[in-house]
Amino acid sequence: MAGKLVSTGSFAPIVMVSAIASGQGKTTVTAALARHLRNQGKRVRVFKTGADFIDPMVLAQACGTPVLSLDLWLLGLPACRRLLAQAAAESDIVLIEGVMGLYDGTPSSADLANAFGVPVMAVVDASSMAQTLGAVVLGLRDYGPVKMAGVIANRVASAGHLQMIQSALGEIPLLASLPRQEKVLPERHLGLVLPDEVANIDELLDELAAQVQLQEDIWTNLLPSHFKEEELQALNSPELPRLLEHKVIAIARDAAFAFLYPANVTCLQEMGASLVYFSPLADEAIPEQADAVYLPGGYPELHGKILNEAQRWTTSIRAFHAAQKPIYAECGGMLSLVESLSDTTDQTWALAGLLPGKITMQKRLAALGMQSMNTPSGELRGHTFHYSKFETSFPVADWTIRQRDQQQGEAIYRKQGLHASYFHAYFPSNPVASAAFFLPQL
Template sequence: MASHYNAPVLMVSAVASGQGKTTVTAALARKLANMGRKVRVFKCGPDFIDPAILERASGAPVRSLDLWIVGREACRAQLAQAAMEADVILIEGVMGLYDGNPSSADLAREFGVPVMAVIDAGAMAQTAGAVVHGLRDYGPVELAGVIANRVGSAGHASMIAASLRGIPLFATLPKQAVSLPERHLGLVLPDEIPDLDALLDQLAGQLNFDEAAWSSLRPARLQLDEALQAPTIAPVPPLLAGRKIAIARDAAFMFLYPANVDTLRAMGAEVAFFSPLADQPPPYDADAIYLPGGYPELHARALSEASHWQASMRTAHAEGVPIWAECGGMMALAETLSDKEDTVWPMAGLLPGHVAMQKRLAGLGSQVMPTPQGDLRGHTFHYSSMQTIVTPLVHTAKHPSGAQGEAVYRVGSLTASYFHAYFPSNPAAVAALLSRSAA
């Protein structure tokens, strides 16, 4: 007979992007943590930036939940583990509640998680009720209540509460004089925000919190014993036992799923980090090199002047060391990179061609990369374009349409694409990418 776990679990979602989901989730996580609660936060959908903010807010690792990329059973296992350890679990949704396939609503319904709706009340009052009732009933989803963001006054909050017609208003957050800063791919990363912890504490303090309403939240009746007692996730085979994988990690290369590093280690690999921005070469004894995505366009000058790093990458490539470069990693290995000011910077030059930043989004969404070992799942999100004479080895396919996605290039021992791979979806494919047989 399945038992239940008593930690409240909430999906924090909204009608659209830009409503303040991350700000509210961060404020809520920090407030609960400051109250002595052990908080675990998850992010719905593929994302690297929001989890970094939420990790600082909660003081605990933030992992991804996605029914397609991560998979139902892996999501279930992560929730089960968190339910054993935490006093409260928050899941920040992606885009609008019903956007995407699978959507945040799909995830909430799959695991019986009630939704806490965030609304941007800055330009509405009574209409908030219509928005919230629509969010609840369209799916429908189980709606725990509402957090109203950018509330102007106590009177404004009262109008919103009255409009909800019985749906609880759990908290309000006033219009913020200082908010989490943003740039073209989303929020600015934690290490770049001065006094981030003070800002998070300020947001938590401004969250007008109905403690009676929160204490009345019933625990989500998550039946997760099956995931704990009889996991259906196959153990990862030791396909990289004895290998050293060098991973670029610094302010230019930080779009890295923690689960990717976990998967490499589970396959028996030793992981070593290095910083191209600090002009560090990968370890001389590395068996393979992994360049994840990030913001090379913001650090183009430093990368162009990192002569030791560039030379080491050219040497490794000439010696046949397997290199997997995704998105920003690929951009840094092109011949040149044009930044947002159209300044052209020389890059490492392993992949013939030129990368140019653009104002419009060039790629977004879940995709799958076909490999001889089966499908490797992941996503794409970029504002640049690649011009190259290299014929793609293969293209990814968009999910769920199956339309042609990103090009995957192979030049010697280098495999490169705008595609961000989620390694746990196919460890065998990842091991092959990072083995000399890949070339």
């Protein structure tokens, strides 16, 4: 967000970690590589392409520093450049984990890499191939094309397997390899399990890091990044308007409300807000000093029984709403406010009941992708990702717009001071519009 950007000195190498598709092990490899380099005493910064909550939590656990989103559509090119330059000035290496396959999406991970001249490390699942891996990597390099830094071969079976892979790469360096992993980062329906829920997460990351075999000196193959002086001088972001001065925003934060962009928190603070946290799962009431409530997404569907029995939480959110104070609820936050929720075991739980209707979890993905919201202060960007559907008779106040085709996206519900939707907003894309969620509506 705001702050003076360093404009002189050397910049660390920046590399994109991408793959041919999802499922190749990008996050595992990026986390293992970040922890490996950190354990060698390197200062490592990591970014995640696209809209994501869980992968950045795992990557932050691995590298020891906050992991922010880096996406040309969500943030815009100037903001991406500023974040990269700042990270490269303060670290020894910067890793950007891509999203899906290298060329998937508009803009894609390849578009981001090419926008800044960043070389690509291709992660390839080698468990079902050998020499063909060379063809895969050549295709990844030449289709765009992109600048290819080298290959990280994942799930390698043996030294002989690795030798076959290396012989097929030709001029493309084999930078690193990982064997087939007996222990992996666990997953559930929205992605990886939250780091706080994984027993001995640091031991697992250290074990993965120890399995990283660097085939070449990564530091001699990656050149320092470069930013033009005139570009940097134009990148110092202006101070945000202090629209939330003297406002106290209470943010739900626990395993049911864990999907919170770090950049959203920073944005609120830079607009003057004081933040306090509470846990509905611990049956904590909204802090008395709160002027507004922020209910981020998460996994309320896994905690229906606990939320149903959390009477102090339920009483406080109902009273807060009755007082017509601002409540901003996105995705999982909205789920916690409906009349009833049918979870993944087909049990139905009565919840806060601020919105009439029923949420039903389903095995099929209901919505995924970038979306935007039109506001009186302009476009606010974000995304959606959920496996549930909301059946309600309550009128829809507005709709978001899907980025990929400009068609109708998620429903937006407004009731007294409540704003609720499946839409996850990225506040820095429009701070003024975001501040309005936490101010009384005149």
